[in-house]
Amino acid sequence: MIDTAKVIAWYRANARDLPWRRPGTTPWGVLLSEVMSHQTPVARVAPIWEEWIARWPTPADLAAAPTDDVLRAWGTLGYPRRALRLKECAQTLVDASDGSVPRSVPALLALPGIGDYTARAVAAFAYGQAVPVVDTNVRRVYARAVLGRPVARPQKAELEWVAELLPADDAAVFSAGLMELGALVCTASSPTCSSCPLRDDCAWLAAGSPAPTADELARRKVQKFAGTDRQVRGKIMKVLREATEPVPQSAIDIVWPDDAQRSRALYSLLEDGLAAQDADGRFRLP
Numbered sequence: 001m002i003d004t005a006k007v008i009a010w011y012r013a014n015a016r017d018l019p020w021r022r023p024g025t026t027p028w029g030v031l032l033s034e035v036m037s038h039q040t041p042v043a044r045v046a047p048i049w050e051e052w053i054a055r056w057p058t059p060a061d062l063a064a065a066p067t068d069d070v071l072r073a074w075g076t077l078g079y080p081r082r083a084l085r086l087k088e089c090a091q092t093l094v095d096a097s098d099g100s101v102p103r104s105v106p107a108l109l110a111l112p113g114i115g116d117y118t119a120r121a122v123a124a125f126a127y128g129q130a131v132p133v134v135d136t137n138v139r140r141v142y143a144r145a146v147l148g149r150p151v152a153r154p155q156k157a158e159l160e161w162v163a164e165l166l167p168a169d170d171a172a173v174f175s176a177g178l179m180e181l182g183a184l185v186c187t188a189s190s191p192t193c194s195s196c197p198l199r200d201d202c203a204w205l206a207a208g209s210p211a212p213t214a215d216e217l218a219r220r221k222v223q224k225f226a227g228t229d230r231q232v233r234g235k236i237m238k239v240l241r242e243a244t245e246p247v248p249q250s251a252i253d254i255v256w257p258d259d260a261q262r263s264r265a266l267y268s269l270l271e272d273g274l275a276a277q278d279a280d281g282r283f284r285l286p
């Protein structure tokens with residue numbers, strides 16, 4: 001079982017000092033942090049988030065920014081389509097309203113690039129609403145502490161499970177606490193149960209900390225990055241980000257030896273609107 005008061009107390013004493021958690025962060029700042037942190041470690045996100053919020057403190061500022069500036073500022077966060085989607089999201093906010101970030105999950109879900117997790121996270125962390133927020137960390141803590149076993153993948157009922165736990169007061173703090181507990185203590189490969197606030201009531205610990213199943217071990221395997229099209233795309237994007245003017249094909253050709261893979265990566269960047277080709281055949285950020 002999960003004692004909400006223990007999670008909240010632990011979070012208040014142990015939460016990392018992430019810049020978007022500081023007082024005064026706007027809903028727009030929270031939205032940026034959630035999109036940036038998706039699939040990227042927070043340590044890499046923090047400096048980029050600070051730069052973005054200083055340059056584009058409102059959706060209107062980002063909507064008005066040149067796309068190449070936005071992609072350069074995204075830097076090496078990875079999955080740069082997220083930067084384009086954030087700019088589209090900002091434009092939608094400006095077009096649809098006064099540029100403010102909506103409060104309700106359905107209204108947030110209607111924005112470009114905002115999925116179910118992000119909509120819930122913004123509703124909870126920007127507006128303090130009592131909506132369940134479930135990411136891989138929350139899922140893992142719940143699975144171990146309550147079910148006593150890992151769960152293979154997102155579960156149909158998981159939002160209901162977590163909704164039932166939400167306290168009347170401080171629901172968003174509890175949600176952030178559960179997430180932080182999964183990130184810092186109840187980690188996938190080496191949970192430090194001795195310092196966990198849930199250790200007295202944890203079903204997995206009570207069952208003798210059963211070893212992970214083969215299925216769970218397989219899921220923990222970190223996807224390899226080296227040699228993937230994603231790596232090649234990243235190398236081409238680096239050339240385009242660092243160039244002060246359009247570059248010839250030869251500048252792209254030197255980043256990767258495999259012609260077919262390099263062409264595929266370049267074509268996909270053009271398709272995704274992350275790169276553009278001029279009439280003279282040279283390449284640049286859009």
Ligand code: SF4
Pocket residue numbers: 141144145185186187191192193194196197198199202203204205
């Ligand atoms: S006691 Fe261990 S397994 Fe249980 S929730 Fe805490 S860290 Fe996770």
